[in-house]
Amino acid sequence: MRQNPARRAALLDAAIEVLAREGARGLTFRAVDVEAKVPNGTASNYFSNRDDLLTQVGHRFYERLEPDPGLLAAAAEGPRDRDRVTELMHDLVARISGFPSGYLALLELRLEATRRPELRRLLTERIRADIQANIDYHTKSGLPGDATTVIALYLALNWLIVERLTLPDVFPESEIHRLVTDVVERILPGPRRDT
Structure with missing residues (x-):
């Protein structure tokens, strides 16, 4: 090879x-x-x-979707509150949406994994590791919420991304920012800073 x-x-x-x-x-x-x-x-x-x-x-x-190290460094500075989580989730949705072919390819891989046990095993390991890395980052950085918060955000925002990339007229582009913010606010209730 x-x-x-x-x-x-x-x-x-x-x-x-x-x-x-x-x-x-x-x-x-x-x-x-x-x-x-x-x-x-x-x-x-x-x-x-x-x-x-x-x-x-x-x-x-996953290699291409690694967050910018500058974003992670900036996230470690300043308040660790719901607004910071919201900012990170907006970045995540933007990064994935900015690479639509990558996410659509991942959906194809997931479908193919239902027929290929080895691919299923490898995708399961990779996605579990990715979720665990997100949980570890979230809890170690002092952001509000816990592992369940990260999992709930993962599940909700992944489906929003699927809708955005496969049926973009379900939720118009003009609503995406508000929807991401609303998802975070409902999963992670609490006071919000005025910005």
Whole structure:
């Protein structure tokens, strides 16, 4: 298997685009090569089989969605209150919504995982680890709420993102900011600072 990290990343990014546009059935090495604009056979030199490609696409999605270290550093400064949680949730929704093909590809991977036990196991491990990392960050940083708060926000905002990316007319774009704020306020009640 080839080891050029930049080429591997470009192929995975191409696979994300193919998955989002054509679904799991459309994800072939040939389709990835075409999307990445590389010679035929390139993807097959980097991934041992389709399952390997699907698994690595999942890892690439999370890699690309890592929050900006500056945001996390800024979140550690100042008050740790509901307004800060709201700010972090707005950033999360914006980051995911700013990479719609990535999230749609992840939805395709989740559907494919219902038929592929190994992919299910790997996605389950990755998503559990991601949720636990969010819980750890939330509780260690002194933000209000607990593990249940993080889980409730995860569940509510993930579905809002699904609606936004798959059926955008259900909740018009002009309502998204208010909806994110309302979700946080209902999950994490308490006084709100005037801003």
